[in-house]
Amino acid sequence: MPTATATSADVIVLGTGGMGSAACAHLAARGAKVIGLDRFEIAHNRGSSHGQTRLIRQAYFEHPDYVPLLLEAYRLWRGLEEATGRRLLFQSGLLLAGAETGEAVAGALHAAAVHRLPIERLAASEAKRRWPAFTLDDDFLAVWEPAGGFLLVEDCVRAHAEVATRHGARFVEGVDIHGWQAGPSGVTVDTDQGTFHADRLVIAPGAWAADLLEIPSVKLEVLKKMLCWYRPPAEHRAAFAAGPEPGIGLPCFAFDTPAGFYYGFPALDDLGVKMAEHTGGTPVADPLALDRSLDREEAARVAAVARARLPALGDDLVHHAACLYTMTPDAHFLLGLHPEQSRVAIAAGFSGHGFKFASVVGAILADLALDGSTSQPIGFLAPGRFAG
Secondary structure (H helix, E strand, C coil): CCCCECCEEEEEEECCCHHHHHHHHHHHHCCCCEEEECCCCCCCCCCCCCCCEEEECCCCCCCHHHHHHHHHHHHHHHHHHHHHCCCCEECCCEEEEECCCCHHHHHHHHHHHHHCCCCEEEEHHHHHHHCCCCCCCCCCEEEEECCCEEEEHHHHHHHHHHHHHHCCCEEECCCCEEEEEEECCEEEEEECCEEEEEEEEEECCHHHHHHHCCCCCCCCEEEEEEEEEECCCHHHHHHHEECCCCCCECCEEEEEECCEEEEEECECCCCCEEEEECCCCEECCCHHHCCCCCCHHHHHHHHHHHHHHCHHHCCCEEEEEEEEEEECCCCCCEEEECCCCCCEEEEECCCCCCHHHHHHHHHHHHHHHHHCCCCCCCHHHCCCCCCC
16 A cells, blocks of 8 residues: 555545545544545535434335345444444434335335334324324324434534544545546546545545546436425424434424425424425536525425424424435445446445435445455445446
8 A cells, every 4th residue: 555645545535425424434443544535624515414414214115125234324323422422313213104005104114024123003093193293194104113313414424524533534625626547556536736646545425426436327316405494383392392212202204295205303403393305306417506595396395295294383494405416327325346446435326315324334435445345235236237
């Protein structure tokens, strides 16, 4: 490996958001000399790792193969809390409701059955009795997952960066990355601040992946999503507050409806209840030129769901933020070694459901960069799966 200098390291990490900061932490903790390069500062709000909270859950309707990764992610999030003294993961519980045969409910039940996860099936009437703040259609089935909850997203990024820095990693902000090359003797990264050199490269660039992956078979689409916060009326604020443990206070929630998939979080502060639409989204041609103003059509759809499903919440929209989804053709991640370059590990295309995995993705990227392989079951996420 090259001798570490101001522009050389054992491993360079491109992108230091949710996934990249975690990779830096795991790499540095294993003794690697690490440089993390990013256009923006740690825990910035221009990509996909901001907006106060992210859901975390285990009964994963998207595919049961994610569950082993999630169980390891939970363990690593708790380890990060211990290492930094920060509370990051709150298991407030998650109530998922929709048609029993719908993708979300049926998928969650299937994943729970395959991996013997602790969940409850609840009729709509029972769910409404337990959580009177919710209004559910009579034919909905609810899945109560006490292990579900939320992560404090910016704090998670800062915690990983703190661990990385503690172990000697160096973060370089304000860097415009022009491209990279890999060869038998290592990798180089060309930037507006000069050329950086390393033995291995990790690419975790979020919405900027299309320009950096250099995998022609992978077609990515970036979507703008709105995050909306509603402040409940004073007389109802207690009903929408987060509780100290699952089943007490308002849980996280998700509704799979004919109008789309919507999700939200209990009120953590004076901003109130955060809600968003997971489906839909506005295509983004240039993430750097993103219009961050309120998308009134999307906000109206979220407000309509809030009125229908949480009628006492009201419509006092006090804050909004724009977030970016980077979608793969099948909405599953790109995670593994570059199909043409064994010195390059990739984490991209998280398709709007990746942040909860950041802790384990960081460990996987460290495995791939330092050992060339990982024991984690990521074959179904291989970056080369679209070739041919």
